[in-house]
Amino acid sequence: MFNHKSVDIAVLGAGPVGLTAAHTLADEGMDFVLLDREKRANIHSYALALHPETLELLDTLGIIDPILKNAHRIRRSTIFDNTQKQRAVIDYGELPVKYPFLAVIGQNELEDILVKTLADKGHHPLWRHRARCIEPNPDHVAFTVDRLTEGMTGYAVAHMETEIDKIFEYKANYLIAADGYNSMARRAAGIIYPEIARSMDYAIFEFETNARLLTEMRMIVETNKTHIYWPLGDGRCRFSFQMKPGFAKHSSFNKDHELMDHKAQHAPELSNMHLDHLLEKHAPWFVGSSSDVKWRAMVHFEKHLADQFGKDRIWLAGDAAHMAPPAGILSMNVGMHEAADLAKRLCTDDSDDVRQFRLHAYNADRMGEWQRLLDMNHHVIGHDATAAWLLEHRENVIGNIPASGESLAAVLKQLHLTEAA
Ligand SMILES: Cc1cc2nc3c(=O)[nH]c(=O)nc-3n(C[C@H](O)[C@H](O)[C@H](O)COP(=O)(O)OP(=O)(O)OC[C@H]3O[C@@H](n4cnc5c(N)ncnc54)[C@H](O)[C@@H]3O)c2cc1C
Incomplete structure (x- = not known):
């Protein structure tokens, strides 16, 4: 019944973040497996917009065309108060980026495109594969994977029940934990995920x-x-x-x-x-x-932020590492960048020491980025009436701004805000 498998990199979770990691690893010709316990991609729109920088990322992965074909473009975001007075405007058309707009697309449609285009690259998520018993070791990560099926059961009223059809024992050199906010991999690595x-x-x-x-x-x-x-x-x-x-x-x-x-x-x-x-x-x-x-x-x-983005051989991206308020769509957009970055850092023929060195830099970069996105050190300042109003409502505004990466500073400027050095 047991089957032993070895792989260089295991990606846990085929949400938008795990799928982005898989695309990057596929492009680099790496040895990897992508596992998800569900039977298919999401079916709801959940996080529904892509930032300009995320569109550039999808462009580098060679999959921008189907995204743009299915997305609705919007060039402005506005902030109003409860008397319906406009307080601030973000004009994406003014940003010096290749795609100066937000692309509104349901998370389900995005995931479908990521799955289909991954298939074009010769890779498929292993759906209905549930990981458990994740065990970090000095030179590998071991974990058990249940292959699930659905069986009809019940006498008076028939219903579907999940059954384990096969069990695999996996060994991976590294595990990319894109398994969402309730991440089992994060817990196995002993990483804390405080509510902030x-x-x-x-x-x-x-x-x-x-x-x-x-x-x-x-x-x-x-x-x-x-x-x-x-x-x-x-x-x-x-x-x-x-x-x-x-x-x-x-x-x-x-x-x-x-x-x-x-x-x-x-x-x-x-x-x-x-x-x-x-x-x-x-x-x-x-x-x-x-x-x-x-x-x-x-x-x-x-609202959560992990106290570190990885440890030894288990590294986090997306909701596994953070949860942000809904308006900014930060957790998914930034998570997709994290996944691509993490995968790239693992793409090397160099020794394990080199990989470890790159991964520690990943942790420092990501922690710095999230402290900035959520303005955890209160570096965002501003002096005029627009800025004063936004800062008075900082709890509602910061983390809710739909912007990330290089554009963030320019967007803050449009909001009459700036980051203190
Ligand atoms: C109802 C709802 C509305 C939302 N609305 C918004 C919104 O308006 N704005 C916003 O920014 N965000 C919103 N979100 C959050 C958004 O969906 C997430 O930020 C996004 O999905 C994160 O992507 P991810 O790939 O990191 O994680 P996920 O999409 O959660 O993917 C994780 C994957 O890991 C798999 N997995 C987990 N554990 C295991 C395991 N042990 N073995 C195998 N597979 C496993 C899961 O099946 C899942 O497919 C919403 C979420 C919900 C539920």
Whole structure:
């Protein structure tokens, strides 16, 4: 029943971050395996926008065309207060980048494209392969992988149950942990994942409408809350309303792999009536139909940052290392860069010492980047009225800005903010 496997690099998790690592390793001709316990990619839009720098990354991976073909481009983000007064604007068209816009594309569509284009490179995620018992050793990482199947069971009422069909014992030189916020690999490495700020509960609605939709992403900031509007193209939009603490269950961040969430369909807090009430209260500028809701969810977003990005032979990228507030789509976008960077650092014919040296630099770079993105040292400053208002609402704004990488400084400048040296 047992099967022994050896591989240079194991990538755990075929979300957007693990898939990006796999693309990079495939391009470099490395020996790797990509494992995921689910049976397919996501089926919901979750994190739905790509930053200009992420588009450049996808360009270097040779997969920009299908992304742009399926994405809706937006050139502006705005920040409003709760009296509906515009407080700040980000104009992506002004940035000195190859792709001066946000590409709005459902995470499900993005993952589908990443899977299909990976297949063109001759690689496939091993779906229904669940890792467990991850054990770091001085010269390798050992772990068990269950290959899962679904079997029909039950007498009076038949239902599907997950069964283990085969067990593999893996040995890898390195493990890229892209296994999401509840990362088993992170725990096996003994890395701490503290909560660094208050969690936020959201009611999310995606619907088709006859309204003339704004062509910008908009944040509506009020004391202790940030509501978010995204145009999705084709007469669709998403509103995410921040609710009182306790609104959503902690488990709501688990990815739902069924098309229809029956509980959400019938939750009064997610009813069409409640949506209309929220629109009237927080987005009175929205005028149009809202009854054709395609997806509704209550989500509990936490804010975490790992105390290090890896140890010895287990290295983290994406949600396994951080969780940020939803408007900025930081965790996924920055996570995809981390995955590509991490994979590249492992692509070398040099000795293990050289790899270890490069990996330690990865840790330092990533910690520095996240301290900057979340402004953990309060380096962001500004002196005029726009800056003063944004800094007064720093908790709602920082980490929610849809920008990363080289563009961040220019975007902060557009917001009348700057980073102190
Ligand atoms: C309802 C919801 C709404 C969201 N909305 C937003 C939003 O508006 N803005 C935003 O920025 N973010 C949002 N997110 C978060 C966003 O989806 C994540 O930031 C993104 O998915 C992170 O990508 P990742 O590849 O790091 O992790 P994931 O996408 O979580 O991928 C991890 C993968 O690892 C696999 N895995 C885990 N453990 C194992 C194991 N032991 N063995 C094998 N495979 C394993 C999982 O099956 C999964 O496919 C939302 C998430 C949810 C659930």
